[in-house]
Amino acid sequence: MAQTGAFGDKIFRIVLLIAASSILLIVAAIFFMMVQNSLPTLERFGIGFLFGGEWKPAQEEFGALPFIYGTVVSSLIALALSVPISVGIAIFLVEQAPRYIARPIAFMVELLAAIPSVVYGLWGIFVLAPFIREYLGPFLQNYLGFVPLFQGRVTGIGMLTGGTILALMVTPIITAVVRDVLEAVPTTQREAALALGATRWETTQIVLGNAASGIAGAVVLGLGRAIGETMAVTMVIGNSPQISASLFEPANTIASLLAANFAEATDKVYLSALIEIGLVLFLVTFVVNAFAKLLIMKVAGGTNSAKHV
Amino acid sequence: MHLIKTFLITIGISLTLIGCSGQKIGDGPSTASSGSSIRLQGSGASFPKPIYEKWVNEYGKANANIKIDYQSTGSGAGQKALLAKTADFGASDDPMSDEDLKSAGAEVLHIPTVLGAVVLTYNLEAVKEPLKLSAQNVSDIYLGNIKKWNDERLKKDNPNAALPDADILPVYRADSSGTSAVFTDFLSKSVPEWKDKVGMNKQPSWITGVGVGAKGNDGVMGQVKQTPNSVGYVELTFAKANNLPTALVKNKAGEFVEASLDTVSAAAAASVASMPDDLRTQITNADGKNAYPISSYTYILVYKDQPDPTKGKAVADFLWWAIHDGEKFVKELHYAPLPSEVVKKVEGKINSMTSGGKALRQS
Numbered sequence: 128m129a130q131t132g133a134f135g136d137k138i139f140r141i142v143l144l145i146a147a148s149s150i151l152l153i154v155a156a157i158f159f160m161m162v163q164n165s166l167p168t169l170e171r172f173g174i175g176f177l178f179g180g181e182w183k184p185a186q187e188e189f190g191a192l193p194f195i196y197g198t199v200v201s202s203l204i205a206l207a208l209s210v211p212i213s214v215g216i217a218i219f220l221v222e223q224a225p226r227y228i229a230r231p232i233a234f235m236v237e238l239l240a241a242i243p244s245v246v247y248g249l250w251g252i253f254v255l256a257p258f259i260r261e262y263l264g265p266f267l268q269n270y271l272g273f274v275p276l277f278q279g280r281v282t283g284i285g286m287l288t289g290g291t292i293l294a295l296m297v298t299p300i301i302t303a304v305v306r307d308v309l310e311a312v313p314t315t316q317r318e319a320a321l322a323l324g325a326t327r328w329e330t331t332q333i334v335l336g337n338a339a340s341g342i343a344g345a346v347v348l349g350l351g352r353a354i355g356e357t358m359a360v361t362m363v364i365g366n367s368p369q370i371s372a373s374l375f376e377p378a379n380t381i382a383s384l385l386a387a388n389f390a391e392a393t394d395k396v397y398l399s400a401l402i403e404i405g406l407v408l409f410l411v412t413f414v415v416n417a418f419a420k421l422l423i424m425k426v427a428g429g430t431n432s433a434k435h436v
Numbered sequence: 437m438h439l440i441k442t443f444l445i446t447i448g449i450s451l452t453l454i455g456c457s458g459q460k461i462g463d464g465p466s467t468a469s470s471g472s473s474i475r476l477q478g479s480g481a482s483f484p485k486p487i488y489e490k491w492v493n494e495y496g497k498a499n500a501n502i503k504i505d506y507q508s509t510g511s512g513a514g515q516k517a518l519l520a521k522t523a524d525f526g527a528s529d530d531p532m533s534d535e536d537l538k539s540a541g542a543e544v545l546h547i548p549t550v551l552g553a554v555v556l557t558y559n560l561e562a563v564k565e566p567l568k569l570s571a572q573n574v575s576d577i578y579l580g581n582i583k584k585w586n587d588e589r590l591k592k593d594n595p596n597a598a599l600p601d602a603d604i605l606p607v608y609r610a611d612s613s614g615t616s617a618v619f620t621d622f623l624s625k626s627v628p629e630w631k632d633k634v635g636m637n638k639q640p641s642w643i644t645g646v647g648v649g650a651k652g653n654d655g656v657m658g659q660v661k662q663t664p665n666s667v668g669y670v671e672l673t674f675a676k677a678n679n680l681p682t683a684l685v686k687n688k689a690g691e692f693v694e695a696s697l698d699t700v701s702a703a704a705a706a707s708v709a710s711m712p713d714d715l716r717t718q719i720t721n722a723d724g725k726n727a728y729p730i731s732s733y734t735y736i737l738v739y740k741d742q743p744d745p746t747k748g749k750a751v752a753d754f755l756w757w758a759i760h761d762g763e764k765f766v767k768e769l770h771y772a773p774l775p776s777e778v779v780k781k782v783e784g785k786i787n788s789m790t791s792g793g794k795a796l797r798q799s
Contacts (some may be wrong), residue, residue: 183641184612252658260663282605282663284648362658366610367642368717377648379610387651389638391612393519393536427522 158409163284165403167396174401182368183390189400191407193368197286197378198411202353204290204374207298210346211302212294220302221309222331232304240299248362251292252344256283256363264375279285279373280367287374289364294357297349304348308341309334347419354412357386381408445714466651474750479507480514480527481566481614482531482653483671486735486769487550488527491762495754498709517545518737518776525751526737529614530638531716543740544687545785546715547735551704552762553695554618554732555682557675559660559692560585563599566694568685569593571626571721571729571783577667578606579633580646585665593692600665607659607668610649612639622720626729669730672700673770687729688721700772701729708777715781732773738789745791750798752789759783 162169168176168189180189220229260283267277297318312334318331333343366378366387381404392398438726451543478488485508492504505728509517511528518526518628519540529552537544554570573589577583585599609616617638623630634640642649650659654676661680672695675682684692693699703722721729736755759782763773774782789796 153491181641183541184639185635185641188641252662256662280603282648282666284659284663361610361651362655365649366651367644369644376645379649387611387649391510391515391639393512393612 131334136274147403151294155269158349160408161402161406163405164342167399168403169238172262172300173398176400177407180370184394184400187396189403191365191381191404193370194379194381194384194404195411196370197364197368198354198382198408199309201290201293201364201378201380202350204287205293205353206346206350208291208294209298209301209349213298213349214305214342214344215304216298216302220306220330222327222334225389233303236302238299238302239295244296244356244359246358247292251288251359251363255291256288257377259288275372276374279371279375282374283364283375284365284377285373285375286364286371286378288379289360289378290374292359292363293353295360296356297352300352301345301349302347305338305342308345309340311341312337343419343422347416350415350419351412352413354380354408355382357382358378361386381405382409441598448617451783474502474603474746476504476584476747476750476754477507478504478525478527478736479509479523480737481511481529481734482508483511483529483552483614483673484527484550484771487675487771490581490769491754491758494762495757498757499516499753500756504754510611511617512612515731515737518739519792523736524738526756527735528737530617531718531735532737540739545738545740545789546713547736547738547759547782547785548674548774549736549755549758549777550766550774551700551719551731551733552770553700553728553731553772554615554622554669555672555675555695556667556669557657557660557680557682558750559662559664561599561664562600563594563596563681565597565672566681567594567597567683568686568692571623573678574685575623575627575630577604578608578643578646579629580643583782593686599638601676602665603792605663605666606647607656607663607666608649609639609645609652609656609669611651613652614638614732614734615797616640616672618718618720618730621718623732625721660724676770679687685729687725687727688723689725689727691725692727693728696765697725697770697772700731701775703727703729703731704772704775704778708775711778711781715778715785740789741793742789742796745796748789748791749796752786755786756797758781759786 172179172189176189177191177195179188179189180192181190184187217234220233224232230240239278260281264281264283268281271277315335317334319328320333325333360380361383364383366379366383367377368379368384369376371378385401385405385408389401390400485506487638488506492506493616496503499522509531514523514526514528515532515536517523517542519536532544549629556574557568558567560567569730570593573582573593576589583603584601585604585773586601588600617636620630620634621636622638623634624636633643648659652667653670656668656670657678657680658672660666660670670680672682682695684694687693702724704718706722706724706727707717707719715735719731719733738751738755759774759779766773787795787797
């Protein structure tokens, strides 16, 4: 092996460099391809594409706003429901549960992540939608009916159902990552806190504080899945491009629109519009990720566990 | 040294493998053209999928050397696959537009294969008799003018039905679809307000705030099946397979007609005389007392001049078989066979198929 030496290192470095730069190339190539293919609508509608409220392929009228709204709101619902639950599960698994309980629960959570999204969609149609229509919807209208979010007719198909399905789908991911993050917090910190007379709850607070950046990272991962989910959402959200205050009304997301229509788009302008809205999704994801990274840096502040993620 | 040796051996093995596979690729076309096995790829409409699968299966039994794959990707995708030449034949419920035909660059033949119906299906527990719907009422429901089931306009046609005091939830196709094209064509022909506000389209612009969209015939069906007080439109085959009720629809002659083989055939018979030479036609709102008004042909699309003589001959032979022997499987799957006058016209089309200027079939 003597003759390899510095030369071998050089080759090694070049191979790694190629691997690392390929990801940049791929992102750039995707971006370039999408911009190129969406030129017809980019030129025709300009910035108005983003703020138009009507999506009428038949009349060649394309406005992305209802889809951006649907994507953001359904993802927010998903996070609002899933983050507390996921973090709760993770804390329980790491801080409280004895090993013989933690193992099977962790296994079940990982199993949830492996279920195909069509199955979630079917479950949404057959179980969740009727549940929201018969029980949850009327209940919310009874007690919170004065809030515009819960007004209007309840069909079981709509924004709330879509968001809830998404919540279920992102819970395993967030849980798994948060669990890893909590496990990475040194045991000595817990021991120190307990030794100083802190209660379990106070100890957990300290651990959470040190893991904050990692938890934020987990949330971003979950958000990434929620924003990009297609089939399950298509099946329960109602696929109607409208902006409505009520969470019971049908809506649509960018990913769901693409899933339902991309294969069938024959018209050039329509295809271009779909690719452009894909580009919007690309940028939305980009902005959300950048924002989350900033948040992580802020929250992480001085804690050294920030390097974990 | 050990590492380097292993490395070299690995490279050697992979090179040999690449060499082998390269040879295999080279061998491919020669075996195909020798006629031992021919693979055809079709793609398009989901509505005729059950009958096309049956045909492919039956035809394969009789012709073991021909393997046909049919992918139900949707009418729009079928047209696109033909134009992009990614399939040997496309399939579409909706005839291609003049513009698309022009962009094909070569002559495309429309081969009608079977007839089908679009039916209105609904989820109303208390209604036992089939619901009666006129084009005007269907249009009003989908435009949001009729909001409740116990609306006077619906009661007038259904005096004995126990129509509930509940909101109607119309369900429509969210994806581009031949079914939507047939459905909206019928409404556009019958109701001026529909023509102005929505019109005929594979993917019409639905009125915002009225109803929900679902993907595919199965998506619409699932939604209707699961949601009380909903109504949706699907191909007859899908409603029959799922035991969903279908509404009687008022035809041009003013009769409420159930979708069935006879009524769809009646609609086709009424329009045979006016069928254009390229066979592209819509038969919605047909004349005749017994004609079901939301009926449609479904087409296989092929290039008149086939690039590959072997494959071209196989396509032509399969189509010929389909419109003759294949029609006997049609009824059990709830489609209607082509009227005999149309079969004659289609025979002419199939016999006109060529490859490199040579006729593929001797007539």
